[in-house]
Amino acid sequence: MVWNVTKEGVRTRMAVVNPEGYPTPPLKEKKIEVGGERYQTPDSVLAGWPEEFNAVADKIYSDFNKEQGTDFKFQLKK
Numbered sequence: 001m002v003w004n005v006t007k008e009g010v011r012t013r014m015a016v017v018n019p020e021g022y023p024t025p026p027l028k029e030k031k032i033e034v035g036g037e038r039y040q041t042p043d044s045v046l047a048g049w050p051e052e053f054n055a056v057a058d059k060i061y062s063d064f065n066k067e068q069g070t071d072f073k074f075q076l077k078k
């Protein structure tokens with residue numbers, strides 16, 4: 001809000017930010033590091049889940065299919 005107080009009276013206005021304004025320039029230049037180590041996916045992620053989980057996954061899929069009226073199948077990567 002903006003208040004203009006004069007001898008004639010008080011006038012209030014709403015100040016609105018320009019949504020298409022340019023962002024402020026950065027305070028310092030960004031430096032990009034070239035190279036570095038590449039991300040390696042852990043072996044535990046690549047191995048997947050234990051086989052004991054397959055029954056749980058089948059139950060989740062069957063419950064979802066009943067609720068939504070779909071026919072998705074649980075596919076195990078081999």
